[in-house]
Amino acid sequence: MTTLGDRMLVDGELVAAGRGRTFDNVNPATEEVLGAVPEADAADLERAIGAARRAFDTTGWSTDVELRRRCLVQLRDALRAEVETLRSGYVAETGCPVSQTPGVAIEESIGYLDHYIGLLDTYEWEHTLPTKSVMGRPADRIIRREAAGVVGAITPWNYPLYLGICKVGAALAAGCTVVLKPAPDTPWSSLALGALAAEHTDIPAGVLNVVTTSDNGVAQLLATHADIDAVTLTGSTATGRKVMGAAADTIKRVTLELGGKSAAVFLDDPLLELVVPALAGAVCIHSGQGCTQLTRMLVPRARLDDVVDMAKGAMEQVKWGDPTDPENVMGPVINAAQRDKVLRYYELAARDGRVVLGGKPTDRFERGYFVEPTLITDVDPKAPVAQDEIFGPALVVLPFDDEEDALRIADGTMYGLSAAVFSVDQDRAMAMARRFRTGTVSVNGAQWFDVESPFGGYKQSGLGREWGTEGLEDFLEVKTIAVPPAG
CATH class of the missing domain: 3.40.309.10 (Aldehyde Dehydrogenase; Chain A, domain 2)
Structure with a gap:
């Protein structure tokens, strides 16, 4: 079977795990081993987080809207060009019927990138409030939206390509850098996303990283690490509670799309x-x-x-x-x-x-x-x-x-x-x-x-929203700048 990913993406390079370890990707319909997947340890994840931190702090990614738009177009086109390879690997690792893949599983989710590409053409990154006397002095106030920073993205196994695109697309469009950690049951879809980004886009090294591991202790670094500014998780409510608690010590921004009944x-x-x-x-x-x-x-x-x-x-x-x-x-x-x-x-x-x-x-x-x-x-x-x-x-x-x-x-x-x-x-x-x-x-x-409708839950179904304009803004900080009025 042809697949697009048996290597992780770390700091712009497609790499094996540092210690050469792997775990099996298993077909749920046959119980056969499909292939070996890199088993990252804490050192591998540290390298990915460090790369994302450097890319955010030292490159123009967070401020160059046109670069981000161009890279998302390239990523969308690369995904479309490999759709049949993506489909065969997807059905094998998820057990999703091939009849369902033209929908949100594959084709529709690739097209959803157009939503963020379009937003980058129209979104108002800053605006100025009317001049007003504040504490006895006239002031103009600029309301500015800026990238939140380094995002740890954690995705489950049910719709892995869609969820990877959802989180990576929004975070990259906002100007963030990303470390994506997919579920160990369905790693190929995310590794493919990383491979296509590395080989077919101008995304700078370190902006997007994809790390695979079956060790929850390693994955927990995304919620606790001081260099991660925001965490976005789709998963069970039980997992969401753990991530939210782990993120509390460093007061990270947390977006959770959790369970439903x-x-x-x-x-x-x-x-x-x-x-x-x-x-x-x-x-x-x-x-x-x-x-x-x-x-x-x-x-x-x-x-x-x-x-x-x-x-x-x-x-x-x-x-x-x-x-x-x-x-x-x-x-x-x-x-x-x-x-x-x-x-x-x-x-x-x-x-x-x-x-x-x-x-x-x-x-x-x-x-x-x-x-x-x-x-x-x-x-x-x-x-x-x-x-x-x-x-x-x-x-x-x-x-x-x-x-x-x-x-x-x-x-x-x-x-x-x-x-x-x-x-x-x-x-x-x-x-x-x-x-x-x-x-x-x-x-x-x-x-x-x-894609134009914000999606998320009340109560223990989550925090924050995906898609819509709200999905972009979940990865943005808001800054207020006061200046004396001109003239």
Whole structure:
């Protein structure tokens, strides 16, 4: 298999780990070793952080907007030129079905770089407030936005190329330098990003660094190191707590995009037959390994049995198995630990409620980390399967008695990432959308996921925002300069 990355990017050079150590990249569909990946130690990460610090402090990267724009265009074009190589490696290391890769997994995410390229043409880096007497003296005040500094970017395994582009694109556009540390389960996508940046762009040495390690102790340096000014993490809420705590001693800027347990609320009957089957099937996309997937379905109590039957019929039709088969929309989960975690939740579902479909280990394949699409009902809204982010192909259907009950259940988790509401009365749906304690809401199927829309969560789903203008500004500091008025 042809891939673009078996070396790290440190200070402008594609290198092995300093001590020559490696770890295995494993195919979750076959359990075969795909290749060896550099196993960085603390000294390797120190070199990358030092390179990023020097590049920020001694080059013009943070102030040369035109250079940054040119380099992002070059990176986008290089990614597009290698899209088929990226696709084969991506499917192999993530288990994501090839049918899903033209979307946000690969092609769309490459195109998302255009958002930051466009912002660099139009963004107002400073502006002046009207002249005003301040403490008895006239003053003009310049409000200036400047790069935050060195960014430690930590990405998970579910959508590795998209998340690498998301974080690297925003930080580089803002004028920051970056050390990117991908999940050890899916290193190739980030190593490819580093290789293409090194070989096909004018990004100065040290501005972008990509370091791979399976050692969480090494990775923790990104949250504790004094030369890192900001940390951006996408991951579980548990990991987010650890990163936020580790960053506290040096008061780093922290952007966290964390877990979700998102609810789809149906306020009345007419849309059920149109929407329920599609939403039930969508829970299985990429084996449910998406933080915004609508994994709870809230329906009027009188229609619970009908909705369960509709969802069961849809989930039974989901095609799953070999991710290289374009007919399949669901492959394996990422690794054995995740498979076992999902199966434990299936056991809890059988204990606390009713498993309508799936819920068991599968003997459909001799190898691979596969789990069954699973439908759960008759469970208390406070039960673990209705509260926790399972990150597997599991849908929980819950009844409600009235709108206030629906809102209590929908908002009744520690998460606040996303939600959806459906009603033939759009004003009624909008009224509920405004009340959800979530960062994003879909009304009657309208899609919010777009590069111009800020994305992030309330409560323990995170801090800060990605995409939109807000995604750029999360990597900017704000400076106020007061000067005497001219003349």
